[in-house]
Amino acid sequence: xxxxxxxxxxxxxxxxxxxxxxxxxxxxxxxxxxxxxxxxxxxxxxxxxxxxxxxxxxxxxxxxxxxxxxxxxxxxxxxxxxxxxxxxxxxxxxxxxxxxxxxxxxxxxxxxxx
Amino acid sequence: xxxxxxxxxxxxxxxxxxxxxxxxxxxxxxxxxxxxxxxxxxxxxxxxxxxxxxxxxxxxxxxxxxxxxxxxxxxxxxxxxxxxxxxxxxxxxxxxxxxxxxxxxxxxxxxx
Numbered sequence: 114x115x116x117x118x119x120x121x122x123x124x125x126x127x128x129x130x131x132x133x134x135x136x137x138x139x140x141x142x143x144x145x146x147x148x149x150x151x152x153x154x155x156x157x158x159x160x161x162x163x164x165x166x167x168x169x170x171x172x173x174x175x176x177x178x179x180x181x182x183x184x185x186x187x188x189x190x191x192x193x194x195x196x197x198x199x200x201x202x203x204x205x206x207x208x209x210x211x212x213x214x215x216x217x218x219x220x221x222x223x224x225x226x227x
Numbered sequence: 228x229x230x231x232x233x234x235x236x237x238x239x240x241x242x243x244x245x246x247x248x249x250x251x252x253x254x255x256x257x258x259x260x261x262x263x264x265x266x267x268x269x270x271x272x273x274x275x276x277x278x279x280x281x282x283x284x285x286x287x288x289x290x291x292x293x294x295x296x297x298x299x300x301x302x303x304x305x306x307x308x309x310x311x312x313x314x315x316x317x318x319x320x321x322x323x324x325x326x327x328x329x330x331x332x333x334x335x336x337x338x339x
Binding site: 153159161215216 | 231233236245261268269270271272273274294316326327328329330331332
């Protein structure tokens with residue numbers, strides 16, 4: 114079955130520590146996205162990538178970094194510069210270059226501060 | 228700047244009745260609108276969409292209505308079932324831009 118796999122499901126970060134959230138898709142999608150969800154707010158875009166080796170900042174990119182070395186993978190690193198990292202993180206993908214396609218989401222990673 | 232707003236954080240309806248979830252947007256450039264459904268500890272799943280050239284799209288028990296002049300869309304679920312209990316997100320985008328904007332969600336509870 115094709116889909117998006119996010120790991121781990123739960124992650125704890127110590128102060129001053131960088132952590133990396135994994136996102137893998139086998140849908141052969143070109144575009145991938147990272148969103149952050151906080152209580153009472155909509156999903157906010159952190160970074161997105163339309164093609165391998167290219168990515169763009171979203172609305173709240175500060176304190177985060179990404180890479181897109183393979184089409185299937187789009188890992189997100191939450192750096193120590195992100196002062197309020199506790200949130201639910203969602204990865205999504207969609208067919209690139211195709212008009213008006215819904216995004217497919219993974220099941221998310223919940224990140225908490227120790 | 229919240230371009231997509233869902234002003235009702237929660238909605239409770241009786242099984243078999245109609246559920247109406249509302250969504251307002253501010254960006255007149257949006258021309259593709261979607262509804263996603265989310266269960267706890269899972270990612271959102273696509274439910275139904277509508278493009279700006281239409282004012283209604285129906286898929287089984289789910290119908291989305293778009294009122295472009297009012298910048299408003301709504302999702303109707305008829306009849307509502309207990310399994311429909313979830314958080315529903317409204318989303319919008321411009322067709323050539325994958326930068327999708329989401330509302331804060333409405334938690335629907337369908338009581339047996």
